[in-house]
Amino acid sequence: MAEGLGDWDVLIVGGGIAGASLAYRLAPHRRVVVLEREAQPGYHTTGRSAASLSENLGSPVIRALTALTRPFLADPPAGFSPVPLMAPLGWLFVARADQRAAYQESLAEAKASAPHVRELGRAGALALHPLLDPDYVAHAYLEPDAMALDVDAILQAYYRGFRAAGGRLIADAEVRAIGREDGVWRLDTAAGTIRAPVIVNASGAWADQVAALAGAKSIGLVPKRRTAMILDVPAGVNNARWPEIDCVSGEFYLKPEAGKFLASPCDETPSEPTDAQADELDIAICVERIERATTLKVRRVERRWAGLRSFVADRNPVAGFAPETEGFFWLAGQGGAGIQTSAGLSATAAGLILGREWPALLTERGIAPANLSPARPMSPAQPGSAL
Ligand SMILES: Cc1cc2nc3c(=O)[nH]c(=O)nc-3n(C[C@H](O)[C@H](O)[C@H](O)COP(=O)(O)OP(=O)(O)OC[C@H]3O[C@@H](n4cnc5c(N)ncnc54)[C@H](O)[C@@H]3O)c2cc1C
Structure with missing residues (x-):
């Protein structure tokens, strides 16, 4: 019989940069578990990137989230990483x-x-x-000012901070079935069953498949x-x-x-x-x-x-609660910028989950929660927004 993994506040499905960065943001405030199918959390897209940061790539939303991320990676909180996370590139x-x-x-x-x-x-x-x-x-x-990123150091740093705040990463834990009873999600995973009122879908390329397990509407990823x-x-x-x-x-x-x-x-x-x-x-x-x-x-x-x-059709990331599926939060569609937007997007997503204030820099650039919402009309991408 599968092990019971207990009751938590938030379960994050997917342990790449999206899941790790959000886990880091939430762990000081909620009891959080990251469930990762592979033995190593960076195995898929996160471990395969070109590891660069440019403020001149992608849509205005990507550019704003990159601008939010850059200061964090340049000067992270004390103890976040033993090594620099970026180096000059141009x-x-x-x-x-x-x-x-x-x-x-x-x-x-x-x-x-x-x-x-x-x-x-x-x-x-x-x-x-x-x-x-x-x-x-x-x-x-x-x-x-374009920078080379140390993706492994960034990923490990998010996990170190997450664990230090009491979070738990469970690897080899593919999520295979998702059900909801009495306002609580129950996830059947390769490592056992686990429950929480909120799940985050940070499963990268699999995000529409994971949504289907929970009965949530596709975002056309x-x-x-x-x-x-x-x-x-x-x-x-x-x-x-x-x-x-x-x-x-x-x-x-x-x-x-x-x-x-x-x-x-x-x-x-x-x-x-x-x-x-x-x-x-x-x-x-x-x-x-x-x-x-x-x-x-x-x-x-x-x-x-x-x-x-x-990508979704407008090539902007998707971060927000699914309007029609209670307790189901999307963090997907980062396209070619998931590393260089990780700190800004995770802070923004955590703010939406915790009911915190929207980042001022996003407001200054005319970006509102509706621009990231899974409920937005997914209009086709604009020419030139390729990344
Ligand atoms: C060649 C290349 C170059 C790139 N260059 C850059 C760059 O220079 N700068 C930049 O910022 N970005 C770059 N990117 C993009 C960046 O790598 C991605 O945006 C980012 O890694 C996406 O992270 P993720 O966590 O969403 O996805 P992933 O890293 O794929 O993580 C998703 C995780 O979910 C897990 N999962 C899926 N289904 C389940 C399930 N049912 N149960 C449990 N776990 C599950 C998967 O195993 C996976 O580990 C590049 C990408 C590529 C491919």
Whole structure:
């Protein structure tokens, strides 16, 4: 017979960055358990990210949540992490001559949300990233304050704080059935049964499936596969201080990563929720795009992987109680920004659960609870909001 795991205030389904960060926020105020299907909580999308933070990516909602997160990761509370959570990176956005209109639009958006963005032009871009092909780059601007994130350190720090406040992470605890009796949820998991009046759906690509277990209405979440790979740098080249390159057209990015390059073709292939694997075609497309934009010759792909970035139609995250299902809270749809928005989104979500004040920065930027609510009309994404 399954073990009884007891009665709690809040059960969080999913132990990636979304579940961990919210657990950290709630544990000082509620008795909280995180239920994670895998043996390791970062196994799925969280452990597969490109680990960058840019204030110049995504919709205005993503930008605002990133702006809320950045100060927390730069200067976390005392004792939060034994190591720095971010390091300087810089992000160089490049465009070809035929992409001038897209470049101007991207530059205007960038200047509005990232204060120190400046134009460099071709010569300035080549000086910062000598492998760029001068025949490819016509326009370039730099976001100097973009950061590299230590995702594992961030995830572990959220869990350390969560446990210190009395929270419990239960791994190998797939949630298989959800029922509600007398105002209390009962979850049957691989590790036993457990009960609480509130559940949080932070199950990443599986969020619509977990909602269906509880009888909650779908939010139309679409997991999209994104491929990443590690490439060698040419012999004798030290790329440690080079910025990440991204193209305004969203064809690839190339980030310095521990003496190598991390590259992605920025693919977005709709997928079932699954343990995503890299596809050879996406690898080949990425190599071709990088060889076209730089003088790099890719002789081997050292490592490859893929992860699922999950979106609703307007590509904003979903955080809020389901209006029609009592005690069911959504925390999903973080797309390609779940790490760089984690501190701000978790504080916002915890505020909604605890009945606290809405963050002032979100109000200043015209973002209200309705913009994150699972009840909002899920209108189609705006062009240019890809991340
Ligand atoms: C290639 C790539 C690059 C990226 N780059 C960046 C970046 O540079 N910056 C950035 O901020 N973001 C980036 N992202 C996005 C970021 O990784 C995601 O937004 C974030 O990790 C989503 O976190 P999550 O906790 O929602 O999902 P996950 O980490 O997938 O966590 C969900 C968890 O729920 C668990 N689960 C599911 N169903 C159940 C169940 N029934 N019972 C129990 N547990 C269950 C799963 O096992 C999983 O561990 C990138 C993503 C990819 C793939």
